[in-house]
Amino acid sequence: MKSHSSTLLAEVRTFRQNHPDVRYVDLIALDIPGHFYGKRYPVDMLEKVAAGSPLKLPQNAVLLGAQGGLFKIGDYCFHDGDPDANRRLVPGTLKPVSWEAQPLGQMLITSDGTEAPIEFEPREVLAKVLERLHHKGIHPVVAFELEFYLFDKKLSDGLPQFARDPLSDDADDQPNLHIERLSRFAPVLDDMVETAKAQGIDITVITAELGPGQFEINFGHLEDGLRAADWAALFCRSTRGVALKHGYRASFMAKPYLQHPGSGMHVHVSLYDAAGNNLLAAHQQQPLRHAVAGCLELLPHCMPIFSPNHNAFRRLGGTVNAATRACWGYEDRDACVRIPESDPRNLRIEHRLASADANPYLVLAAILVGLEHGLEAAKEPLAPLNEDRNSGTDFPLEMLEAVRAMQHQPALREGLGAEFVDVYCENKRQDHLAFQQEIHAREYRWYL
Known part of the structure; x- marks a missing residue:
């Protein structure tokens, strides 16, 4: 000490x-x-x-x-x-x-x-999961990817406005993946990256995403899961601050535009033993299949974590690369659990369901509990999307239903802690009910 x-x-x-x-x-x-x-x-x-x-x-x-x-x-x-x-x-x-x-x-x-x-502090929940896995000889390596939107600093009647292209002063209102967007917004993006690096965060790849003013930032892989989640949390804080300094508003809101893609939190996880061997790649990748099965089994019960608010449920389905069923696939971005192409040393899962505004400590904890559950149950997963495009199981698409599915799931209560699950579910239930305590203009248009 x-x-x-x-x-x-x-x-x-x-x-x-x-x-x-x-x-x-x-x-x-x-x-x-x-x-x-x-x-x-x-x-x-x-x-x-x-x-x-x-x-x-x-x-x-x-x-x-x-x-x-x-x-x-x-x-x-x-x-x-x-x-x-x-x-x-x-x-x-x-x-x-x-x-x-x-x-x-x-x-x-x-x-x-x-x-x-x-017991219900998010970082403590993840710390307990990681400690338990380490005692079992399982050592995760983790990398986060975060999508976010840039908006104009000023709102219009409370609604976001498209970010202004600094070269033309026109609104960046065209959805595209063009590399030129990275150049046009280079001053603010460069500052975001340098500021993140000053926080000790390893930024790797920057991508212009499909939505107007939407970007994705990738972080380096870490053997310390807590520090990986720290990076994701700290990046959100610094990015919002840097954006304001440059005259923009940065948001990790899950679905700011109904007609454009939402923003997700993608988490890459590989599992190693103490000697550095990839556990998922052993025995012709059978542990990988078991881990996927566990993730998919618990996924419908983790929806309040992956979609932590009313808006986050809007992101699911209806746009590209956002699933509405618990499914998996090799090199398939429509899957909740994607297996990127890699050599056996780097074999991993990419969990793609969580929204960008989810709590990174809890998202990672839920994913790891799913992997742990699958390795211990040793069940085979359902068919991958590569074999059956209709493969998958339903999960809740509304908060109160999701909370009911989460609260009494035995593996989650054991893996994340019963006290945490009860507290978290009640917090989400009360937050959702509080959100409903306002009559919106649309109700008057429809029913007055």
Whole structure:
């Protein structure tokens, strides 16, 4: 513990030496809906925390709804006295913030690794899954891909406007995959990449996607699943900030335009043993088939995680590369679980169902539980789409139905933790009901 504190203290002191103009550091963590919460700390107080002083925040900050409100979930929030819970600093995440007007730093905090972790904190949920897999001799290697849209900074009557082409000042309203879009938006994209790299994130490929003003960013593969999810979360935060600095609005909203493709979170996962052998490639890839079967079996019960809000369900079906059934295939982007072409060393699954605004810690945790379940059950999957284009099983396409499917699934309750599943399902149920508490103009047009 002393060595751990010494490492953190050295990190803080090195940061202060390299960034003497920074007076405050945002200590941040992801809540259940995928928003950052935290505190802004004077940098000299951060040294005390790094040296071992307690860092406490309200436990129930993790339970905030999409709009920041608290819901009654069991005894949490309104009958527990709103207690504090210990957090710790995540080593290696203290970085400068370049998109704010004033010099600032940020650092991730978490309850995992403390004496009393919060069972429903997203990072803690993933940490427990990874720890269990490691004890079984399974070591995931993970890479995220995130799609997002650029909009004009100003909304029009609350609605997004197409991003302006900086060369012509015309709206970038044409769906295309042209490489020229990367050139036209190079200043903001380059800044996003460099800012992400300054956060320690390994950016690899940038793609102009099909939707107008839509892009995809790929991250490098990591043997540390927690850090891979950290990258995805931190990239969303920095990208939104950089976009505003350049006069745009960046959004990871799942389906901003009904007539254009939605934005997804694609997760590549391969599994290795302690010696570095690819477990999925053994025995003529039979473990791969078992892992796929487990993923597909649990997928209908994980929909509140993969599609975490009302808008995210709009993304499913009706456009390219977004499935409406639990299915798989080799080199098939219509499949929820795609097997990219690769050599045995790099054999992996690509899970393509989650929306870009899903919580990356929980998405990865759900995928890994599915893989784990499949390897242990050793069942054969249904036919791949390459053999049968109608292959697949149905999954819920509406939040309340999805919550019912998730809450009492035994493998999920065991794999993710029963307390987490109950808390998460109630959070999603209450958020969905709160969303319905508004009469939209369309109802008056149809029924007045």
